[in-house]
Amino acid sequence: MYRYDEFDAAFVRERTAQFSDQVKRRVAGELTEDQFRPLRLMNGLYLQLHAYMLRVAVPYGTLNSRQMHKLAHIARTYDRGYGHFTTRQNIQYNWPKLQDVPKILEELAEVEMHAIQTSGNCIRNVTTDQFAGAAHDEIIDPRPVAEIIRQWSSLHPEFSFLPRKFKIAITGAPQDRAAVKFHDIGLMANEQGGQVGWRVFVGGGLGRTPMVAKEINDFVPHEDLLAYLEAILRVYNLHGRRDNKYKARIKILVHETGIEQIREEVEAEFAQLKDGVLTLPQEELDRISTYFAAPPFAADAEDVLDAERHALENPQYAKFLKRNLFKHRQPGYTSITISLKSVGEVPGDATDEQMDAIAELARDYSFDELRVSHEQNLVLPHVKKSDVRAIYDRLVEIGLAEGNAGLISDIIACPGLDYCALANARSIPIAQDIAKRFADRENEFGELKVKISGCINACGHHHVGHIGVLGVEKKGTELYQITVGGDATEHASVGNILGRGVTGDQVPDALEKLLDVYMAKRENADEPFIDAFRRLGEAPFKEALYG
């Protein structure tokens, strides 16, 4: 894992001291709310419906046990004993008080964490594959490059006041688990002639205008990547619309200008920047990569999981083995998804006690490493297969042993109207109702991504749910639009709206109708919902829902 150098530590300390002073001045009345708001937002502090909300960055979703213990401590000491893991691989606290925030930031700095660039029109926290450095299918571990992008983008003077926020995602594997095609810039590792570089996608996004990113370059070598990213940002910063916040993201610029012209302008800018100060020396990449070196795996780790026997003895454990383990690159090891989607609970929430217990599991069984996934789960990336049962037993004790990764109850849901000042409708109760309704049948449906947003800003990624649910408000009533056919992977697609919205209590019924069509018409039990939808088209699903 990356460790702060002197510069990083000083930078975060200074920023914390600055914000502490800004809070004092605000409380003393020396700063107005209008003056203070942009300052607090630059430090991840929002004001939501009930209280302030602090968003803490988890760079590329990677944590160690000390950091997770600190997050638990903050939840316990300054909040209400829980935190909410987000689709940006961050964590949010829903109840901090203004004057506690500088103390929270000081505590975070002690473990090399902060809340910088988790808000505002800047380059946000870089996200990546939750199995980075562990996945069997990886071409390259994307974390060293993600860390270099973090360093390049942190307080970048030219890009601190962009037309709008800017999100970058990166994956080192051909199977995209980081939704890179729905980011402002998406990077996918690519191998050409024995050299590894990056396919660059630009102009993806969700929100009120969902768009799949377009490929702007099929191969950018490591050494040129920062210069190429800077060229894209410069073109965006120059031409991105500042007159209308709903048209200010780069996706609109790419859509209105056309990818060919954008590419031309980026290439022209890149020609100016190439071979300059942004060229990444191999020695620097190697230096950063040492922080992410593979842990000392045991060469003789037993490569066996006796799933059939477990299926007979303990069906819940068998389900966990089937759903929550991901194939590791190292024989004898696996990655474990810790589902934060226990049926009936709030998606993405973890209590302080759960966070402490998970930190201990990471320390004892996963080389002190943890990941946050964009699907709002946690991951133990490097676990010996022979340790899986002990981990499962501990997860049972803390109520996080649900074997539902990738199933219908593994729902992404934004905080919705229960917390969020922007939301129009609630998301969490809808997620809970769906999970409860289908918990007993979810194995039958197989892989099925349900995603719920409480407004068109789409923090719950509903556009890319195999089944998406979007909450709207109409004449004071919450209504929910159902979309089908979205996909956040390398086969990226935006879901189709099937028709008029339904009320909240009708949502599980609506999903049941869609699932009945799928179960009746799928070619066989191995055909996933999304494949069946693509083969069948929307007509039978629409017919089932609306007649």
Place this chain on the structure above:
Amino acid sequence: MKVITGNELLSGAVVYFYGEDRWGMDLQQAQIFDDKAPEVDEILAAATKKDKVVSLEAIPVEKHDNQLVQTNRLREQIRANGPTVGTYGRQHLSEADYVSL
């Protein structure tokens, strides 16, 4: 009918204008204004200037059986009662030792 509401600066708690420069958490004690009462804008302007309650707005309410009830906006019901999930209730002014009102 309207009441004036916002979030208290230090705790972020939802508060309502009680009248005479007093604010508190109980909607039932909020001062009620006619829809076109000119003093609403004056109170909002004064509160904005004082800057101890933020995210200020006047919200419509209805009164039934001598109880205030919100309009059909669920958002305001949730602000008044806390999230509909979990057992967290509302943020309370008393939780912060340093109430700014």
